[in-house]
Amino acid sequence: MHDHSAIVLGNELYLAVGDHVACLSFSLPRRLVWSTQVDMATCFGIHWENGRGALISHGELGISRLSLEGNLMWQASGTDVFSEGFRLLPAHIEAVDFNRTVYRLDYATGEVRDS
Structure with a gap:
């Protein structure tokens, strides 16, 4: 466990587990809401950017943006x-x-931006 292993937003826990991000509900009945594969290897962490409402996964091979419903909005990869x-x-x-190599990714599209 580390600072970016999990995020609590409202009544839900977003958790980086292996190559997935999972959403667990604190509301009764407590349950797994969704689980989405975000990387081919492992997910190092899950991050929240409040101003954009962006749920971002930092994976070993890719960076992904997820909706709060668990849908992949975009994925970006690099050369290593x-x-x-x-x-x-x-x-x-x-x-x-x-x-x-530094990658600067657009929040909306995941495209690499020039500095």
């Missing part, structure tokens, strides 16, 4: 594993791969 850094910044998502 995203192991050297990950941040949600005001203008974009920043992910750094093993080769130290």
Whole structure:
């Protein structure tokens, strides 16, 4: 467990588990609401950007945006594993791969942006 293993939003817990993000309901009856595969290898963490209402998965091989209903809105990959850094910044998502290549991803589309 670490700071980005789980997020609580309202009555739901969003949890990074293996290569999935899962949503669990705190409301009775407590239940698994959905589970979505977000990476081919593993999900390092789940992040919430409140201003955009963006649920972002930081995976080993990909960065994904999910709707609160568990639908993949977009997925982005790089040339190597995203192991050297990950941040949600005001203008974009920043992910750094093993080769130290910096990717700046658009929140709405997942497309790589120029600096």
